[in-house]
Amino acid sequence: MKISVLNNRHVLIGVTGSIAAYKAADLASKLAQAGTQVDVIMTDAARQFIAPLTFQSLISGSVFTDSDLWGRKAHILHVDLAHHAELLVIAPATANTIAHIANGLADSLLSMTALAARCPVIIAPAMDAGMFENPATQANLRTLEQRGIIVIGPAEGRLASGLSGAGRMMEPKQILSHIRRVLGEAGALAGCNVVVTAGGTQETIDPVRMITNRSSGKQGFALAQAALDRGATVTLIAAPTGLPTPVGARRIDVRTAAEMTKAVLSAREKADALLMAAAVADFTPAKSTDQKIRKSGEGMHLELLPTQDILSLVAEGRQKDGWPKVVVGFAAESQDLIENAKKKLKKKHLSMIVANDITATDAGFEVDSNRVTLIQASGNVQALPLIPKMAVAEAVLDQVENLLKGKG
Ligand code: CTP
Numbered sequence: 001m002k003i004s005v006l007n008n009r010h011v012l013i014g015v016t017g018s019i020a021a022y023k024a025a026d027l028a029s030k031l032a033q034a035g036t037q038v039d040v041i042m043t044d045a046a047r048q049f050i051a052p053l054t055f056q057s058l059i060s061g062s063v064f065t066d067s068d069l070w071g072r073k074a075h076i077l078h079v080d081l082a083h084h085a086e087l088l089v090i091a092p093a094t095a096n097t098i099a100h101i102a103n104g105l106a107d108s109l110l111s112m113t114a115l116a117a118r119c120p121v122i123i124a125p126a127m128d129a130g131m132f133e134n135p136a137t138q139a140n141l142r143t144l145e146q147r148g149i150i151v152i153g154p155a156e157g158r159l160a161s162g163l164s165g166a167g168r169m170m171e172p173k174q175i176l177s178h179i180r181r182v183l184g185e186a187g188a189l190a191g192c193n194v195v196v197t198a199g200g201t202q203e204t205i206d207p208v209r210m211i212t213n214r215s216s217g218k219q220g221f222a223l224a225q226a227a228l229d230r231g232a233t234v235t236l237i238a239a240p241t242g243l244p245t246p247v248g249a250r251r252i253d254v255r256t257a258a259e260m261t262k263a264v265l266s267a268r269e270k271a272d273a274l275l276m277a278a279a280v281a282d283f284t285p286a287k288s289t290d291q292k293i294r295k296s297g298e299g300m301h302l303e304l305l306p307t308q309d310i311l312s313l314v315a316e317g318r319q320k321d322g323w324p325k326v327v328v329g330f331a332a333e334s335q336d337l338i339e340n341a342k343k344k345l346k347k348k349h350l351s352m353i354v355a356n357d358i359t360a361t362d363a364g365f366e367v368d369s370n371r372v373t374l375i376q377a378s379g380n381v382q383a384l385p386l387i388p389k390m391a392v393a394e395a396v397l398d399q400v401e402n403l404l405k406g407k408g
Contacts, residue, residue, distance in 0.1 A: 001388055005184045005229035007035030012085035014110045015055075017045020019160045020092035020126040020169035025050060027091060027172040029058045031179070037061055039081065041110045043097065069109050078109055082116035087182055090114070092126030092169045095137045101149075102140035120182050122150045124175055129165025152178050177247035180229055187231030188401050194227040195271040195324070196220055197264060197278035197310075199239030201257045204288040205302065213279035217241035219330075219370060219389045220277035224249050226393035227275075230401065235271075237263045239278055257281050257307035264310050268317055271324040273400050276314075277354075279332065281307055315349035326403045328396065331355045341375055351403050352376045354396060362386060374399055 153170035198220020341355035
């Protein structure tokens with residue numbers, strides 16, 4: 001799908017001679033699918049690992065190699081490429097290319113372009129662990145960072161040599177998250193604090209048992225990413241989930257409804273917007289034990305107490321000091337969707353509620369798509385079709401942006 005922060009942006013990918021070059025093809029493909037105009041520069045060494053045609057088949061832009069250095073327009077090619085790009089991403093970046101750029105050498109189209117670039121530059125190193133740890137490489141990377149170049153990775157793991165260590169290129173997904181951060185920095189929500197809650201809280205019965213709500217956290221994490229895409233400062237209060245933190249978000253991990261309450265209340269006062277996507281447990285065991293409860297062959301009674309309604313506490317604070325300016329709640333309903341969601345909107349003093357019908361099998365829990373209706377306190381109702389959770393997040397953030405600007 002097209003992703004707003006990437007759509008119609010211009011990214012130049014530099015590919016150098018590493019076995020990770022094939023992963024650069026995945027990165028180029030992901031960017032192209034998101035709507036980005038991608039051009040690629042390959043070094044001669046990169047061409048030993050992957051063909052220019054691979055990239056050309058994936059992108060609508062052009063693939064340049066050192067043979068273009070001596071073409072008709074060669075004298076301006078590197079300047080042109082450097083000036084048109086909004087971002088230069090060198091992935092994978094070998095120790096050799098890193099050394100060239102750190103020392104201002106310009107002996108290939110890629111190193112010339114890097115030297116001429118005025119846009120932000122991201123470098124994703126990939127090399128043998130020994131080469132990475134070598135003081136020369138470390139010094140070169142520090143030099144690049146001091147000059148404002150963003151160095152991401154490398155990750156630890158199995159290397160091409162068969163050994164393990166730091167030297168694996170960051171995965172394309174992670175590089176993409178960094179690209180979004182850079183391209184979104186000056187977005188419409190720059191300077192705004194957005195707090196997002198995600199996932200299902202867990203209430204302890206004993207060390208192996210718990211009560212929780214069904215929630216993968218995917219919608220909440222997509223909201224955090226969408227807010228970051230617009231330049232917001234994002235605090236992500238997450239109940240247990242295996243999802244990776246979107247690059248740039250400050251993540252606070254919590255487990256229980258009580259822990260989430262504490263985290264939300266402390267983040268509330270500085271928040272321009274609170275997006276309460278978490279599925280908070282409504283009940284917690286009256287007592288939990290440190291030891292595992294043994295089965296006796298009989299049934300057992302579990303006494304449950306209500307948890308605190310976090311949004312009600314937020315509303316109390318908001319009445320006193322006006323923060324957060326915008327509060328968005330979520331309503332998971334199995335019947336009378338709109339009617340019940342409207343009741344919650346009113347009862348919890350929300351700016352907007354995102355209502356979803358949890359009986360639909362193609363949307364909601366665990367899957368990547370959702371079908372929701374956005375209902376605003378002003379009475380405005382917007383029913384969205386079945387779309388990816390990221391698209392839902394963008395639609396929610398469009399409304400949050402309007403509400404913050406007083407246009408809602
Ligand atoms: N919520 C909350 N604190 C709770 C429970 C829910 O702040 N203890 C928030 C959720 O994060 C969501 C909204 O309230 O944004 C609605 O949650 P939902 O579970 O749909 O509704 P409930 O308030 O639990 O009401 P009911 O169980 O009657 O549907």
